[in-house]
Amino acid sequence: MADLTSASASTAAASLSTEGKLDALRQELARRGVEGFLVPRGDEHQGEYVAPSAERLAWLTGFKGSAGFACVLQEEAAIFVDGRYTLQVRHEVPESVFAPRHVSDEPLADWLDGRLKPGQRLAYDPWLHTEEQVRRLEKTTTALGASLVALDGNPIDAVWGDRPAPPKAKIRPHDLALAGRSSAEKREELGAQLAKAGIAAAVITLPDSIAWLLNVRGGDVAHSPLPLSFAVLHADGGVEWFVDPDKLTPEVTAGLGNAVAVETPERLADSLGRLGKAGAKVMVDPSTAARWTFERLRAAQAEVVAGADPCLLPKACKNAAELDGMRRAHRRDGAALSRFLHWLNAEAEPRAGTDPVSELEAAERLAAFRGATGELRDLSFDTIAGAGPNGAIVHYRVSEETNRPLGDGELFLCDSGGQYRDGTTDVTRTMAIGRPSAEMCRRFTLVLKGHIALARARFPKGTTGSQLDALARYALWQEGLDYDHGTGHGVGSYLNVHEGPQRISKLPNTVALQPGMIVSNEPGYYKTGGYGIRIENLVAVTESPKREGEERDMLAFETLTLAPIDRRLVELDLLNREEAEWLDAYHARVRAEIAPQLDAAARVWLEAATAPLGS
Structure with a gap:
């Protein structure tokens, strides 16, 4: 490619292919005298959601996930993602341009070894990396005999010709x-x-x-x-x-x-x-x-x-007013989701002479049911509506290119949520379309057992989420199965749907769960090329009354989410008595709180969808 000045590169790169954008960036890096550059998916605030003007990683690579980064050297480039995005990144990013890497299996330090030469300079934007991240990067580059260099001004901005203006929304x-x-x-x-x-x-x-x-x-x-x-x-x-x-x-x-x-x-x-x-x-x-x-x-x-x-x-520790607001939001949201599930039950079952429901149609209809409440301010994230093999992509985002019909004998995974002035919701349900296979039912029930184990947990004050994580995985582990994402994340009160500092995860976490914290309970299972399963409710940490003979102050979870769990996928013989009683009690609560908000037809459906097991 002919040599371009920074200004002309900016104009030319506006309509370039992924390979062309990478070439333009490499020329800008050479102009600045550095051999490499790190491109995180983030902005000056290190948030999960960023304004269009800060979507530098998506502009450069095409990757639209919420976490990841790229490393660009003059001869090679790679994009690093975690287990949530290993399938998605291969759909969105040309592997001939950016080699996809699992950040845990091949971290940046390993990839740079042998590629970043002694004396070379790896650059970064000091606004887009935290102090902790830079310290780790400095150790990596020093060990390779290279140096880490902070740049004044982001080189991508110099070649991103049609970069959007910063946002100016009213506060x-x-x-x-x-x-x-x-x-x-x-x-x-x-x-x-x-x-x-x-x-x-x-x-x-x-x-x-x-x-x-x-x-x-x-x-x-x-x-x-x-x-x-x-x-x-x-x-x-x-x-x-x-x-x-x-x-x-x-x-x-x-x-x-x-x-x-x-x-x-x-x-x-x-x-x-x-x-x-x-x-x-x-x-x-x-x-x-x-x-x-x-x-x-x-x-x-x-x-x-x-x-x-x-x-x-x-x-993170919600007060009484915030918890009351979250309960109201979940009752409202649960009614909207139940209306959607009623619609889906009627429309998605295979019928002769009718077009199948598509992922896009399902996502749009669910958003419409939430919007019809008159209280919705926004979705809390892009709805994950994955049919069949798309459900195995943990953070799948449906598009016109990937849109798929809900096929007979498949599973449909729908992860969605709403932003209301009184609370934020996040809920996942996995539904059978037609007749599910025995394997689908067994693995769904293993996931359900983990969900129930966490929902029923009582634990001493001072317990962290990482100490509880195995409860949600135990049933899966016994059959050699697992999932590559955390079991639970914090949730804000009309704020971020992913909120710290608490979490439930294999990763160590020193922050103890405290009353008022809200976390998700979302174990799952994903069969690449086949289907995905996830069951997610939000729960609030509460004080648990002390029982006779107990010596420790105990905590428990209050389930906030109210929506049916697909009984058609439950293998009854796999549930013990306590698990079956929990599901029946949960469904009885869903009927009591959601049914009065529904019309007659949806109420009839809900009664059947939440009937006691075995009935």
Whole structure:
């Protein structure tokens, strides 16, 4: 390809193929004197959902998953994903251009060994990598005799000719009745904790933390009501909020009060510089904040204290108002999902002379049922509607190119959720289309046994999600089966559908489950080329009353999600008495809370779908 200047490359790359975009990027890297570049799927806030202007990995490679990264060298390039995306990445990314790699089986360090030569320079954008990530990268490059170089300005932006403008969605108040606590109360409490630790300020870079702290919601990214912005929380409870002032509605401005100062995002560097000049102790989260933040504070000679974002834990532990809102949202959402399942039962069964329901049609109809509630603000993520082999792609996203009919004798996996002002939902149901095979029923029941084991769990205070994870996998393990994703993630209150710091996973986690936390319960099984199974409910961590003779304070789970589990796929002989009783009790609760919201035909269907096992 002929040599291009940066400006002309930007124009030319707007309509290039994946290979052409990679060529343009390599020429830009050569112009900057570096031999390689890392392209994460993320933005300056390290969030799961990013604005179109920050979709650099998707623009370069075609990969549309929510996690992954690419490494571009002058002679080779690879894209790294986890177990959720190993099938998807091969559908979306040309392997002749980017070699797909499982990030656990062949991590970046192994791939670079022998490819990144001593003395070469691997570059990165310091806004798009956390402090912890950069430290690991520095160890990797040093071990290879190479160096890691921070670039001023992202080279992809230099060649992305039709890059969208940054978002400017309006920011609105989140009502106190839904938030449960005022912003002033939250800020003063967290500020007092900083003061007690001798810390002058904390830099907050996660938009969901800022939304929670200030009781506001935005719309800068799809599916999460986030205001993209930064904040500095001071020990006196005051906040500097670095946000585009054009986004603020009069209601937000009026409700902020004198203790919140609004500044443009460009002023963040100046604020961090002032903290350094004052010799202040400043806390920043190395796992969520960009390396740029740390470098700016160090350059200003601030005393940087590595610590978790102070909003994470209190945001995760929902108060009574937030839990009540989540229950309302799940009752509303459960009715919408039940209407959809009733429709699907009638429309998807194979019938002569009728066109089969497609994945796209199913996803659109489910969204319409949620929208008909009049309360839906957005989907909480793109609906995963996978028929047959598409269901085995854990984070499958249906498109016109991949759209598939729901075929007779197949399974249909539907993972979906809604954003409502009073709560966020996330639910997966796997349905039989026609007559399922004996293998499908057996493996569905193994997944169900794991789901029930976790739902019924009682555990001592101080227990982490990683200590509970095996409960959901045990039945599968006994038959040599497993799944490659976590069992549970935290969920926000009209915020991110994936929220930390808690999780239920094989991966070690030191954050104990606490009352008020909401997590998903979603074991699964995936047969490549065949079908996928997942059963997901959201559960809230609750205090469990102490029983006679017990010595420890115990916790348990309250199931929030209300929707039928497909009884046609349950192999009764595999369930023990306690498991069967749990499913019957759950279905009785679904009938009691959902049936009154349905019309007569849907109620009749729900009665049958939730009838006691064996009836």
